[in-house]
Amino acid sequence: GAVVSQHPSRVICKSGTSVKIECRSLDFQATTMFWYRQFPKKSLMLMATSNEGSKATYEQGVEKDKFLINHASLTLSTLTVTSAHPEDSSFYICSAARLGTYQETQYFGPGTRLLVL
Amino acid sequence: AQSVTQLGSHVSVSEGALVLLRCNYSSSVPPYLFWYVQYPNQGLQLLLKYTTGATLVKGINGFEAEFKKSETSFHLTKPSAHMSDAAEYFCAVSASGSQGNLIFGKGTKLSVKP
Numbered sequence: 092g093a094v095v096s097q098h099p100s101r102v103i104c105k106s107g108t109s110v111k112i113e114c115r116s117l118d119f120q121a122t123t124m125f126w127y128r129q130f131p132k133k134s135l136m137l138m139a140t141s142n143e144g145s146k147a148t149y150e151q152g153v154e155k156d157k158f159l160i161n162h163a164s165l166t167l168s169t170l171t172v173t174s175a176h177p178e179d180s181s182f183y184i185c186s187a188a189r190l191g192t193y194q195e196t197q198y199f200g201p202g203t204r205l206l207v208l
Numbered sequence: 209a210q211s212v213t214q215l216g217s218h219v220s221v222s223e224g225a226l227v228l229l230r231c232n233y234s235s236s237v238p239p240y241l242f243w244y245v246q247y248p249n250q251g252l253q254l255l256l257k258y259t260t261g262a263t264l265v266k267g268i269n270g271f272e273a274e275f276k277k278s279e280t281s282f283h284l285t286k287p288s289a290h291m292s293d294a295a296e297y298f299c300a301v302s303a304s305g306s307q308g309n310l311i312f313g314k315g316t317k318l319s320v321k322p
Contacts, residue, residue, distance in 0.1 A: 097251075125309060134298065134314045135252075184251050186310075197310060199244070199252040 093119050095187050097200035104175055105208055112170045112203045114185030120165035121187035125197060126158075129182040141168045175207040210235045210301045214313035222321045227286040229316045231273075231299030234280060241282040242300040242310065243273055252298065258282065269293070294320045 094117040104110050114124055122143050127135040139160050141147045147160035157179075159171040168187075172179050182204050186197035215230040233239055240259050244252040256267025263275040273284045282299060299313040 095251075134312045137309050140309060182249075186252075196242075196254065196257060198254075201251040202249070204249065 093187075093189060093198040095185065095198045095200040097183075097185055097203050099203060100201060101204045101206075103206045103208065106176055107174055110172045110175055110205060112172075112183055112185075112205075114168045114170070114187070114200050116166045116187040116189075116198070119187075119189050119198075121189060122165065123188045124162060124168040125186045125188075126160060126168075126170050127184045127186070129184060129202075135184060138170075172205065175205070177207045180205055180207045210239065210311045212299050212301050212311055212313035214297075214299050214316050216316055217314065218317045218319070220319040220321060221289045223291055224288050227271075227284070227289045227293065227318065229284040229297050229299075229318065231282045231284065231313060232280055233282060233299070233301045235301055239301045241273075241275060242302075243267065243271070243282075243284050244298045244300060244312075245269075246296045246298065246315075248295075255284070255297075289318075289320045291320050291322065294318055 096115045098113045124141045126138045128138050129135050137150050138153045139147045139149045141160045141162040143162045143165050149155045162168040182202050184202040186199045188197050211234045213232045242257045243255040245255050246252050255271050256265045258265045258275045266272045271286045273282050275282050296315050296317050298315045300310040302310050
Protein backbone atom coordinates (compact mmCIF):
# COMPACT_ATOMS: atom_id res chain seq x y z
CA GLY A 92 0.00 0.00 0.00
CA ALA A 93 0.84 3.65 0.15
CA VAL A 94 0.12 5.04 3.58
CA VAL A 95 0.45 8.67 4.54
CA SER A 96 0.10 9.76 8.14
CA GLN A 97 -0.41 13.16 9.71
CA HIS A 98 0.26 14.27 13.24
CA PRO A 99 -1.50 15.59 15.14
CA SER A 100 -4.97 14.69 13.96
CA ARG A 101 -6.46 17.53 15.92
CA VAL A 102 -4.97 20.58 17.61
CA ILE A 103 -6.33 23.52 19.53
CA CYS A 104 -4.08 26.49 20.14
CA LYS A 105 -4.22 30.05 21.34
CA SER A 106 -4.06 32.96 18.95
CA GLY A 107 -0.49 34.07 18.35
CA THR A 108 1.13 30.69 18.88
CA SER A 109 2.69 28.48 16.23
CA VAL A 110 1.58 25.00 15.33
CA LYS A 111 3.55 22.33 13.49
CA ILE A 112 1.87 19.59 11.49
CA GLU A 113 3.82 16.56 10.30
CA CYS A 114 3.15 14.56 7.17
CA ARG A 115 4.87 11.21 6.73
CA SER A 116 4.86 8.65 3.96
CA LEU A 117 5.11 5.42 5.93
CA ASP A 118 5.92 2.79 3.31
CA PHE A 119 7.32 4.69 0.35
CA GLN A 120 9.62 7.53 -0.51
CA ALA A 121 8.05 10.70 -1.80
CA THR A 122 10.01 13.37 -3.56
CA THR A 123 6.98 15.61 -3.62
CA MET A 124 4.40 16.34 -0.99
CA PHE A 125 1.45 18.65 -1.29
CA TRP A 126 -0.34 20.65 1.37
CA TYR A 127 -4.02 21.44 1.03
CA ARG A 128 -6.46 23.43 3.06
CA GLN A 129 -10.12 22.57 3.23
CA PHE A 130 -12.74 24.98 4.49
CA PRO A 131 -16.07 23.66 5.81
CA LYS A 132 -18.22 22.32 3.02
CA LYS A 133 -15.64 23.41 0.47
CA SER A 134 -13.20 21.71 -1.79
CA LEU A 135 -9.49 21.29 -1.22
CA MET A 136 -7.32 24.24 -2.04
CA LEU A 137 -3.69 23.59 -2.82
CA MET A 138 -1.45 25.68 -0.60
CA ALA A 139 2.00 24.56 -1.66
CA THR A 140 4.08 21.89 -3.28
CA SER A 141 7.00 20.63 -1.25
CA ASN A 142 10.04 19.00 -2.83
CA GLU A 143 12.62 17.19 -0.75
CA GLY A 144 15.69 19.29 -0.16
CA SER A 145 14.39 22.43 -1.83
CA LYS A 146 12.13 25.35 -1.10
CA ALA A 147 8.41 24.84 -1.33
CA THR A 148 6.42 26.37 -4.15
CA TYR A 149 3.45 28.31 -2.84
CA GLU A 150 0.20 28.97 -4.63
CA GLN A 151 -0.89 32.50 -5.29
CA GLY A 152 -2.35 34.12 -2.23
CA VAL A 153 -0.70 31.79 0.28
CA GLU A 154 1.64 33.61 2.67
CA LYS A 155 4.92 31.76 2.69
CA ASP A 156 6.04 33.46 5.87
CA LYS A 157 2.93 32.36 7.66
CA PHE A 158 2.79 28.81 6.41
CA LEU A 159 6.33 27.48 6.67
CA ILE A 160 6.97 24.23 4.88
CA ASN A 161 9.99 22.03 5.37
CA HIS A 162 10.65 18.83 3.45
CA ALA A 163 13.75 17.49 5.11
CA SER A 164 13.61 13.89 3.95
CA LEU A 165 11.91 11.65 1.44
CA THR A 166 9.36 10.61 4.03
CA LEU A 167 8.67 13.75 6.05
CA SER A 168 7.27 17.19 5.35
CA THR A 169 6.14 19.67 7.98
CA LEU A 170 3.77 22.61 7.83
CA THR A 171 4.16 25.24 10.54
CA VAL A 172 1.39 27.77 10.95
CA THR A 173 3.14 30.74 12.53
CA SER A 174 1.38 33.26 14.76
CA ALA A 175 -1.89 31.49 14.21
CA HIS A 176 -5.15 33.46 14.19
CA PRO A 177 -8.74 32.24 14.33
CA GLU A 178 -9.07 32.63 10.56
CA ASP A 179 -6.36 29.97 10.19
CA SER A 180 -8.72 27.43 11.71
CA SER A 181 -9.25 24.80 9.07
CA PHE A 182 -8.68 21.21 8.01
CA TYR A 183 -5.19 20.74 6.63
CA ILE A 184 -4.48 17.73 4.44
CA CYS A 185 -1.19 16.59 2.99
CA SER A 186 -0.54 14.19 0.17
CA ALA A 187 2.53 12.44 -1.14
CA ALA A 188 3.50 11.36 -4.62
CA ARG A 189 5.39 8.11 -4.85
CA LEU A 190 8.99 8.37 -5.96
CA GLY A 191 9.70 7.14 -9.44
CA THR A 192 6.26 7.53 -10.91
CA TYR A 193 4.43 10.30 -12.61
CA GLN A 194 2.61 12.41 -10.11
CA GLU A 195 -0.73 11.25 -11.30
CA THR A 196 -1.53 9.53 -8.05
CA GLN A 197 -1.28 11.31 -4.78
CA TYR A 198 -1.80 9.47 -1.54
CA PHE A 199 -3.55 11.56 1.06
CA GLY A 200 -3.07 11.78 4.77
CA PRO A 201 -6.04 11.70 7.15
CA GLY A 202 -5.91 15.43 7.78
CA THR A 203 -5.29 17.70 10.75
CA ARG A 204 -8.02 19.84 12.16
CA LEU A 205 -6.69 23.10 13.57
CA LEU A 206 -8.75 25.29 15.84
CA VAL A 207 -7.28 28.62 16.86
CA LEU A 208 -8.96 30.28 19.80
CA ALA B 209 -5.25 25.21 -17.58
CA GLN B 210 -7.45 22.59 -16.04
CA SER B 211 -10.73 22.89 -14.20
CA VAL B 212 -13.40 20.60 -12.82
CA THR B 213 -17.13 21.11 -12.43
CA GLN B 214 -19.21 18.81 -10.30
CA LEU B 215 -22.91 19.22 -10.95
CA GLY B 216 -24.92 19.03 -7.80
CA SER B 217 -23.43 19.78 -4.42
CA HIS B 218 -25.78 17.29 -2.80
CA VAL B 219 -27.23 14.08 -4.18
CA SER B 220 -29.65 11.90 -2.27
CA VAL B 221 -30.55 8.34 -3.25
CA SER B 222 -32.34 5.45 -1.64
CA GLU B 223 -30.46 2.37 -0.54
CA GLY B 224 -30.22 0.01 -3.50
CA ALA B 225 -30.73 2.75 -6.07
CA LEU B 226 -28.33 3.82 -8.77
CA VAL B 227 -25.71 6.36 -7.80
CA LEU B 228 -24.70 8.91 -10.44
CA LEU B 229 -22.31 11.72 -9.58
CA ARG B 230 -21.48 14.06 -12.41
CA CYS B 231 -18.10 15.52 -13.27
CA ASN B 232 -17.09 17.61 -16.24
CA TYR B 233 -13.58 18.82 -16.84
CA SER B 234 -11.66 21.15 -19.04
CA SER B 235 -8.08 20.59 -19.97
CA SER B 236 -5.77 21.82 -22.67
CA VAL B 237 -3.85 18.54 -22.61
CA PRO B 238 -4.94 14.92 -22.26
CA PRO B 239 -6.09 14.69 -18.67
CA TYR B 240 -5.63 12.25 -15.89
CA LEU B 241 -8.91 12.06 -13.99
CA PHE B 242 -9.65 10.92 -10.46
CA TRP B 243 -12.47 10.34 -8.05
CA TYR B 244 -11.81 10.56 -4.34
CA VAL B 245 -14.11 9.88 -1.40
CA GLN B 246 -13.93 11.66 1.92
CA TYR B 247 -15.66 10.47 5.05
CA PRO B 248 -16.32 12.98 7.85
CA ASN B 249 -13.17 14.30 9.48
CA GLN B 250 -10.96 12.07 7.35
CA GLY B 251 -8.59 12.55 4.46
CA LEU B 252 -9.25 11.55 0.88
CA GLN B 253 -9.28 8.00 -0.38
CA LEU B 254 -8.75 7.24 -4.05
CA LEU B 255 -11.76 5.50 -5.58
CA LEU B 256 -10.49 5.20 -9.13
CA LYS B 257 -8.46 6.95 -11.76
CA TYR B 258 -8.23 7.24 -15.52
CA THR B 259 -4.86 7.78 -17.14
CA THR B 260 -4.81 6.11 -20.53
CA GLY B 261 -6.32 3.05 -22.19
CA ALA B 262 -9.75 1.69 -21.38
CA THR B 263 -12.23 4.48 -20.87
CA LEU B 264 -14.39 2.56 -18.40
CA VAL B 265 -12.55 2.44 -15.14
CA LYS B 266 -13.52 0.26 -12.22
CA GLY B 267 -12.64 1.25 -8.70
CA ILE B 268 -13.12 0.16 -5.16
CA ASN B 269 -16.44 -0.42 -3.40
CA GLY B 270 -18.24 -1.18 -6.67
CA PHE B 271 -17.79 2.26 -8.20
CA GLU B 272 -16.89 2.88 -11.80
CA ALA B 273 -16.47 5.88 -14.06
CA GLU B 274 -16.34 6.37 -17.79
CA PHE B 275 -14.09 8.85 -19.53
CA LYS B 276 -15.93 10.46 -22.41
CA LYS B 277 -13.65 12.78 -24.29
CA SER B 278 -16.37 14.09 -26.60
CA GLU B 279 -18.42 15.14 -23.60
CA THR B 280 -15.44 16.10 -21.42
CA SER B 281 -17.06 14.06 -18.69
CA PHE B 282 -16.00 11.53 -16.09
CA HIS B 283 -19.20 10.63 -14.24
CA LEU B 284 -19.07 8.25 -11.28
CA THR B 285 -21.63 5.49 -10.97
CA LYS B 286 -22.56 2.60 -8.74
CA PRO B 287 -25.45 0.27 -9.55
CA SER B 288 -26.73 -0.12 -6.02
CA ALA B 289 -26.12 2.33 -3.19
CA HIS B 290 -25.24 1.18 0.31
CA MET B 291 -25.66 3.18 3.47
CA SER B 292 -21.88 3.11 3.85
CA ASP B 293 -21.50 5.05 0.59
CA ALA B 294 -22.71 8.23 2.28
CA ALA B 295 -19.76 10.61 2.04
CA GLU B 296 -18.33 13.53 0.12
CA TYR B 297 -17.01 12.74 -3.35
CA PHE B 298 -14.45 14.81 -5.20
CA CYS B 299 -13.56 14.70 -8.86
CA ALA B 300 -10.08 15.88 -9.78
CA VAL B 301 -7.96 16.44 -12.86
CA SER B 302 -4.26 16.73 -13.46
CA ALA B 303 -2.30 17.37 -16.60
CA SER B 304 -1.02 14.02 -17.82
CA GLY B 305 2.65 13.27 -17.45
CA SER B 306 3.43 16.58 -15.91
CA GLN B 307 4.62 17.60 -12.49
CA GLY B 308 1.28 19.29 -12.13
CA ASN B 309 -1.09 19.39 -9.22
CA LEU B 310 -4.54 18.03 -8.72
CA ILE B 311 -7.37 20.43 -9.40
CA PHE B 312 -10.43 19.45 -7.41
CA GLY B 313 -14.08 20.01 -8.02
CA LYS B 314 -16.17 21.45 -5.22
CA GLY B 315 -17.40 18.08 -4.17
CA THR B 316 -20.73 16.30 -4.06
CA LYS B 317 -22.20 15.11 -0.82
CA LEU B 318 -23.97 11.78 -1.25
CA SER B 319 -26.74 10.88 1.16
CA VAL B 320 -28.25 7.41 1.20
CA LYS B 321 -31.75 6.95 2.58
CA PRO B 322 -32.81 3.64 4.11
